[in-house]
Amino acid sequence: MELGDNQYGKAEVRLVRVDRDGPQHRLTDLTVTTTLAGDLAATHLTGDNAGVLPTDTQKNVVYAFARDGVGQIEDFALRLARHFVDTTPTIDRARVHIDEHSWDRVGGHSFAKGAGTRSTTVSASADGEWVVSGVGDLVLLNTTGSEFHGFHRDEYTTLQETSDRILATAVSARWRHAEPTDWGTSATAARAALIGAFAATHSLSLQQTLYAMGQKVLEASSSIAEVRLSLPNRHHFLVDLQPFGLDNPGEVFFAADRPYGLIEGAVRRPGAPEPGLAWW
Known part of the structure; x- marks a missing residue:
C-alpha cells in the first residue's frame, strides 16, 4: 500500500470585520476555507504530527490577519496562502477559498442582507500563484x-x-485571471x-x-483568461x-x-x- 494525494485544512471560518474609521462604517462578511498540502506522509503513516500545522492555528491566522484589514478578498487570500507556504516547512501548496456575503447599506451603520456572493480561490506554490474570482x-x-x-x-x-x-x-x-488586476473593478x-x-x-x-x-x-476584462459557469435551470x-x-x-x-x-x-x-x- 502507498499513500496517495492528500490535503487538509480549516473549512468555513466565519469572519465579520467592521471598519470604523469614518462617519460610515464598512462591513465585511466572509467565509474562509484554507487547504494545505505537502510532505505530510508521517502523520498519515505513523501518527507523527511534527509537520502538521493545526487547523485551529489556520483559523487563528485568518482572524489575526484580518486585524490589519481585509481589503479585496483576492489580496486577503493571497496573503494567507503565501503565509502558510512561507512559514510551514512541510507545506508547499496552499489554497484559500473565500466567499464574501453581500450587505446593502441602509444607513451610516445599518445594513440589509444583499443578494448573491462574491468569491475567490487563490492557489500558491513554488510553481506560482493563481487567482480565481467569481460570483455565486x-x-x-x-x-x-x-x-x-x-x-x-x-x-x-x-x-x-x-x-x-x-x-x-x-x-x-468563476473566472481565472491571467495577470494581477484591480480585483474589485x-x-x-x-x-x-x-x-x-x-x-x-x-x-x-x-x-x-x-x-x-x-x-x-x-x-x-482583459485580465480574465477563462470563465466557467454552472447554470441550474x-x-x-x-x-x-x-x-x-x-x-x-x-x-x-x-x-x-x-x-x-x-x-x-x-x-x-x-x-x-x-x-x-x-x-x-
Whole structure:
C-alpha cells in the first residue's frame, strides 16, 4: 500500500470585520476555507504530527490577519496562502477559498442582507500563484425571450416544444485571471456583464445563454483568461387551470425546485496560459 494525494485544512471560518474609521462604517462578511498540502506522509503513516500545522492555528491566522484589514478578498487570500507556504516547512501548496456575503447599506451603520456572493480561490506554490474570482447564487429570471425546440427525441421524450417560456437560473460563475488586476473593478465589470448578457440574449437554449454570458465577461476584462459557469435551470411550469373553467395565457406558473437541468461550460480566451494548479 502507498499513500496517495492528500490535503487538509480549516473549512468555513466565519469572519465579520467592521471598519470604523469614518462617519460610515464598512462591513465585511466572509467565509474562509484554507487547504494545505505537502510532505505530510508521517502523520498519515505513523501518527507523527511534527509537520502538521493545526487547523485551529489556520483559523487563528485568518482572524489575526484580518486585524490589519481585509481589503479585496483576492489580496486577503493571497496573503494567507503565501503565509502558510512561507512559514510551514512541510507545506508547499496552499489554497484559500473565500466567499464574501453581500450587505446593502441602509444607513451610516445599518445594513440589509444583499443578494448573491462574491468569491475567490487563490492557489500558491513554488510553481506560482493563481487567482480565481467569481460570483455565486446570482438569481436571474427572464419572463419571456426564451425558447426551446428542435431537440432530439426518442421513445422516452415527453417534453413539449416551446417558443416562449420563463428562463430562470442561479448563476455560479468563476473566472481565472491571467495577470494581477484591480480585483474589485474586475469583479464589478464581470457581474454586470453576466447580468447584461442574460437580459439581452434571446435564448434558444440555456447553453446559448451560457456562452453569451461567458463571452461578455471576457470582453469586459482583459485580465480574465477563462470563465466557467454552472447554470441550474429553475423550471417554471404553466399551471393547467382548465379543471376550474379558467384559461391561463402565460400568467400562472408552478416554480419547481427539483429535479432541474444543470448546464455547465467554459469560455476561454484563445491562447490563454494554462494554470499550473488545478482550479476547477
